[in-house]
Amino acid sequence: xxxxxxxxxxxxxxxxxxxxxxxxxxxxxxxxxxxxxxxxxxxxxxxxxxxxxxxxxxxxxxxxxxxxxxxxxxxxxxxxxxxxxxxxxxxxxxxxxxxxxxxxxxxxxxxxxxxxxxxxxxxxxxxx
Numbered sequence: 569x570x571x572x573x574x575x576x577x578x579x580x581x582x583x584x585x586x587x588x589x590x591x592x593x594x595x596x597x598x599x600x601x602x603x604x605x606x607x608x609x610x611x612x613x614x615x616x617x618x619x620x621x622x623x624x625x626x627x628x629x630x631x632x633x634x635x636x637x638x639x640x641x642x643x644x645x646x647x648x649x650x651x652x653x654x655x656x657x658x659x660x661x662x663x664x665x666x667x668x669x670x671x672x673x674x675x676x677x678x679x680x681x682x683x684x685x686x687x688x689x690x691x692x693x694x695x696x
Contacts, residue, residue: 569691572691573685573689575617575621576621579616579618579622580682580685582614583614584679585675586611587672588672590607590667590671591675594671621685623638629693629694629695632695632696633695
């Protein structure tokens with residue numbers, strides 16, 4: 569459980585930190601193109617730690633049903649991602665193409681989801 573939580577912390581709090589830095593530095597005009605690119609790539613790269621956190625955690629809670637659990641949660645993630653594309657476009661159209669509020673929302677979602685993961689995750693086997 570501790571290793572899964574630690575990996576998930578890197579996978580969610582790392583990108584949240586990078587997105588907050590993007591939001592902060594882009595409003596203060598203190599960020600170069602290369603700096604913004606490095607922060608954005610870091611956010612995406614740090615999310616890869618999810619593989620050692622939640623992604624393999626489904627095998628901990630159920631070896632027999634791991635594929636069903638993983639497929640269901642992936643399906644929810646894909647549907648959420650598809651809806652987020654539309655909502656992001658609508659938000660950018662409304663606010664003059666300012667990405668700062670979107671970075672802040674994404675960072676908040678990351679932090680909230682990590683706290684929910686910490687609150688309810690347990691690597692003990694639940695199903696056969």
